[in-house]
Amino acid sequence: MPTVEFEGNTFNIDEDGFIDDFNNWSEAWVRHVKTTEGIEELTDEHWKVIKVLQDYYKKNGIAPMVRILSKVTGFKLKYIYELFPSGPGKGACKMAGLPKPTGCV
Amino acid sequence: MADTPKPDELAKIDHIPPLLKGWMDTPAEIKPGIYCYGSKPKDLNYVDMPNPRDWSPMDDDWKLPEDWEGIIHEGFKDRRDKFRTLKLFMDICVRCGACADKCHFFIGSGDPKNMPVLRAELIRSVYRKKFTTGGKLLGRLAGARELDEDVLKEWWYYLYQCTECRRCSLFCPYGIDTAEITIMGRELINLLGLNIDWIAAPVANCYRTGNHLGIQPHAYRDMIDFFVDEIEDVTGVRMEPSLNRKGAEILFITPSGDVFADPGTFTAMGYIMLFHYLESMGLDITWSTYASEGGNFGYFTSHEMAKRLNAKMYAEAERLGVKWILGGECGHMWRVLNQYMDTFNGPADFLEEPVSPITGTKFENAKTTKMTHIIEFTADLIRHNKLKLDPSRNDNLKVTYHDSCNPARGMGLLEEPRYVIKNVCNNFYEMPPSTIREQTFCCGSGAGLNAGENMELRMRGGFPRANAVEYVHKKYGVNMLSCICAIDRAVFPNLMEYWVPEVDVTGIHEMVANALVLEGEKERTTNLRGEPLPGMEDEEDV
Numbered sequence: 001m002p003t004v005e006f007e008g009n010t011f012n013i014d015e016d017g018f019i020d021d022f023n024n025w026s027e028a029w030v031r032h033v034k035t036t037e038g039i040e041e042l043t044d045e046h047w048k049v050i051k052v053l054q055d056y057y058k059k060n061g062i063a064p065m066v067r068i069l070s071k072v073t074g075f076k077l078k079y080i081y082e083l084f085p086s087g088p089g090k091g092a093c094k095m096a097g098l099p100k101p102t103g104c105v
Numbered sequence: 106m107a108d109t110p111k112p113d114e115l116a117k118i119d120h121i122p123p124l125l126k127g128w129m130d131t132p133a134e135i136k137p138g139i140y141c142y143g144s145k146p147k148d149l150n151y152v153d154m155p156n157p158r159d160w161s162p163m164d165d166d167w168k169l170p171e172d173w174e175g176i177i178h179e180g181f182k183d184r185r186d187k188f189r190t191l192k193l194f195m196d197i198c199v200r201c202g203a204c205a206d207k208c209h210f211f212i213g214s215g216d217p218k219n220m221p222v223l224r225a226e227l228i229r230s231v232y233r234k235k236f237t238t239g240g241k242l243l244g245r246l247a248g249a250r251e252l253d254e255d256v257l258k259e260w261w262y263y264l265y266q267c268t269e270c271r272r273c274s275l276f277c278p279y280g281i282d283t284a285e286i287t288i289m290g291r292e293l294i295n296l297l298g299l300n301i302d303w304i305a306a307p308v309a310n311c312y313r314t315g316n317h318l319g320i321q322p323h324a325y326r327d328m329i330d331f332f333v334d335e336i337e338d339v340t341g342v343r344m345e346p347s348l349n350r351k352g353a354e355i356l357f358i359t360p361s362g363d364v365f366a367d368p369g370t371f372t373a374m375g376y377i378m379l380f381h382y383l384e385s386m387g388l389d390i391t392w393s394t395y396a397s398e399g400g401n402f403g404y405f406t407s408h409e410m411a412k413r414l415n416a417k418m419y420a421e422a423e424r425l426g427v428k429w430i431l432g433g434e435c436g437h438m439w440r441v442l443n444q445y446m447d448t449f450n451g452p453a454d455f456l457e458e459p460v461s462p463i464t465g466t467k468f469e470n471a472k473t474t475k476m477t478h479i480i481e482f483t484a485d486l487i488r489h490n491k492l493k494l495d496p497s498r499n500d501n502l503k504v505t506y507h508d509s510c511n512p513a514r515g516m517g518l519l520e521e522p523r524y525v526i527k528n529v530c531n532n533f534y535e536m537p538p539s540t541i542r543e544q545t546f547c548c549g550s551g552a553g554l555n556a557g558e559n560m561e562l563r564m565r566g567g568f569p570r571a572n573a574v575e576y577v578h579k580k581y582g583v584n585m586l587s588c589i590c591a592i593d594r595a596v597f598p599n600l601m602e603y604w605v606p607e608v609d610v611t612g613i614h615e616m617v618a619n620a621l622v623l624e625g626e627k628e629r630t631t632n633l634r635g636e637p638l639p640g641m642e643d644e645e646d647v
Contacts, residue, residue, distance in 0.1 A: 001159055015142050060324035065365045102306040
């Protein structure tokens with residue numbers, strides 16, 4: 001499994017750069033993903049999305065459907081793409097430490 | 106993840122076969138954008154599949170078991186003796202090439218090994234060497250070759266470039282089902298742990314939670330509740346779909362993609378609305394959080410795994426005590442249900458032959474499996490004039506229909522979807538005849554190939570379908586591609602965005618629900634997506 005070093009931390013990641021385990025998530029991980037996702041500055045709105053994703057994941061074991069994410073944060077999908085250029089799945093979930101959804105999606 | 110080439114670059118496809126070097130002397134070159142990531146050990150471990158380990162297809166060492174050749178040999182022999190089709194399909198091909206240009210992957214890539222005849226020949230050549238006298242004696246002269254690591258890697262690479270769509274089989278004068286060759290090939294290499302992440306992860310999830318996405322019961326409930334709120338916003342009507350209700354007459358099973366990913370979610374809302382509409386007319390139906398997946402990615406690894414994942418359908422039907430099962434808009438699910446379920450996990454003699462409680466129609470096609478396709482169910486309702494529909498609500502749409510491969514070629518569902526579409530919307534246009542019905546072109550991402558890392562392959566494989574969509578888009582202004590498969594709904598948005606960005610994607614029951622006039626509804630100003638209905642564009646609250 002590939003690893004990445006950042007600010008003195010070592011993270012195990014998969015081929016697409018998702019963290020191997022939600023339990024290994026830390027704020028340093030967020031700063032790391034920020035550099036790879038081309039996000040200039042982390043705002044409260046980024047953190048709001050991350051928090052909603054993580055709360056939902058802790059409760060349900062999966063990421064919320066995009067429409068729920070949009071409803072709970074109050075951000076339209078288009079705006080979520082502005083915050084996370086590679087989208088809610090690949091960008092925001094990665095930053096929040098959630099695994100990739102698979103199946104008919 | 107590899108960068109996908111731009112459409113104009115990708116559309117330059119070279120179909121001229123190499124002249125100097127034979128295919129046996131051309132080892133597979135595994136390319137980023139075409140191949141899928143290898144399966145992860147945790148997923149294989151979860152379902153006790155062989156040889157779980159960390160590996161990458163880009164490494165030289167695939168960490169095969171020591172006796173891998175022996176395992177394949179025995180596995181091949183077993184299957185040759187067990188499945189008459191395999192022996193037949195290995196023996197009778199005369200390599201006429203009628204299938205060669207029928208495959209969407211060959212059309213879109215120009216890679217000769219994507220001609221179905223040659224993809225099968227990759228395996229057939231080894232079969233000859235192992236099991237035929239001519240092959241044993243004459244070797245290459247008889248088209249036979251030894252199985253070595255390069256050949257094994259070639260198998261893996263090309264077996265995961267076939268979507269088992271069966272279009273090639275339609276044109277084979279012998280009726281050889283190349284999809285079954287792919288299925289057997291994948292079953293063989295799975296004995297060595299040669300799977301892909303995008304298949305192995307859903308399989309493990311499905312075994313654990315009942316669905317590919319790993320949705321647990323409380324989360325499933327949460328999603329259904331979300332839809333109920335959304336429906337109320339649009340229609341003003343509060344609905345109460347049942348989950349896991351014992352004693353219901355009918356169990357409803359649909360792909361989990363429909364409750365999770367857009368635009369399938371709008372189709373899921375469509376089901377809820379249709380069932381609510383029929384409640385007062387006698388429909389007694391429940392969803393299940395356990396049989397919460399129609400699809401079966403196990404079918405993309407081995408028959409055994411398909412059987413294990415399929416078992417929950419009858420088990421849940423029996424537990425709840427229903428009379429029969431209604432199935433949602435899904436593709437490969439119906440191939441498994443229609444052609445395997447009865448012998449996999451049946452006979453379901455505790456169920457009854459499906460009869461519509463609304464019209465009294467007996468669904469003869471579901472006599473053995475006891476499971477009816479919702480499009481047949483809805484077509485029958487419309488035929489008996491049981492639904493009040495206002496197709497003008499879909500007047501913003503110019504719709505075409507993609508025959509999802511398995512319901513079309515695997516069970517002959519050709520007329521019912523068209524009948525429903527024509528009754529719920531006013532503008533319907535067919536794609537050219539050689540790309541629809543039995544001859545439908547695959548979405549290019551079926552059979553578990555709808556991952557993200559193989560996007561170039563998907564855009565190539567989906568090219569013939571997209572090309573036909575572009576044709577009706579330019580000719581008639583088509584702006585909506587409808588389908589009855591959850592993989593279609595998941596992958597077509599990417600494909601359309603890439604090749605025909607003006608066209609959106611929908612399931613049929615989303616359109617049904619938009620047209621459906623509910624009792625006690627408020628004046629509908631938007632469709633299920635929250636977009637203004639035709640003529641309502643100026644309403645304040647949209």
